[in-house]
Amino acid sequence: EQAGPSKKAKIENDVFPRGLEFALNKYPDGKIVLSAKNKLTNELRNKLTKVIITELYALYGINKLADASSSRNSLSIDEGNIGEDKSDLESGLLSFLRVGTEPLTRVLEIEADFNKKHEGCIDIIYNTWEKVSFAIIAEAKERKINSIASAELHERNEARNEKLKKFGLTVQPFAVIVGDLSHPTYIIVVDEVQYKVDTGIRALELLFKLFSRSGY
Known part of the structure; x- marks a missing residue:
């Protein structure tokens, strides 16, 4: 009806x-x-x-x-x-x-904090993408893109944490591609929290906002 x-x-x-x-x-x-x-x-x-x-x-x-x-x-x-x-x-x-975007509430808190600090700039990545995409894509083409199995993610994060602890450093937020490259899953890791996002550019956007919010 x-x-x-x-x-x-x-x-x-x-x-x-x-x-x-x-x-x-x-x-x-x-x-x-x-x-x-x-x-x-x-x-x-x-x-x-x-x-x-x-x-x-x-x-x-x-x-x-x-x-x-x-x-x-x-x-x-x-x-x-x-x-x-x-x-x-x-x-x-x-x-x-x-x-x-998982976990939903945590992701929205990141968005809220960023918007509070940079009012009116919530879509900054999308608004500036045309200007910066050429350099980012050119850099990506020079790198070999690999994906990892979901089970490997925790193990790799633990190994990275242990390595950096020796130098008194902590792991910064990072993004990984999990699963088959033909049907990728984009994951952002912040400490022990994993954020699942829908696209590569969304992963880039959330990383940008995390660094801006947390002052890494």
Whole structure:
């Protein structure tokens, strides 16, 4: 059953006070999604989900999002005019909340701390990517990219910790690719905490915010 205009407006206003399209227009990725609203690819769906997460965090804070990840009824999204099925969007959003950035509350705390310190710069990596991507990609091409098995990660982290302790140093946050390179999982390790993120650029973004937040 399709939501009527009044029901649709109520859903949008309940979640996004000025509407979803207004929220999307606040972010570079959101504008990209709107420009292709009639046919969303998987990449655009990922962008849409990240923008929604960012906007919900800005509007409601960490606790609301954490609650949403454990209850399907705690979050209701209407896609407005972006050409996407509502049930698919909700499923993708809830999947992202549960899996896309883990542990969710800790990741959102990093985002909150960074945004407090650098207000208005929460999308800095995406806004500056065009300027810095050439150098980063060129550097990556010169390196051999390897992935490791999930079981190896703890062992490697322990070995790195032991080695650095001999010099009175501690391990800085680092990112690794786990699993098959054709279907990689991106993990950021901070001390004993592992953060699972959805893309390589998201791993880069979170590392940048960790270093900025913690003063490594």
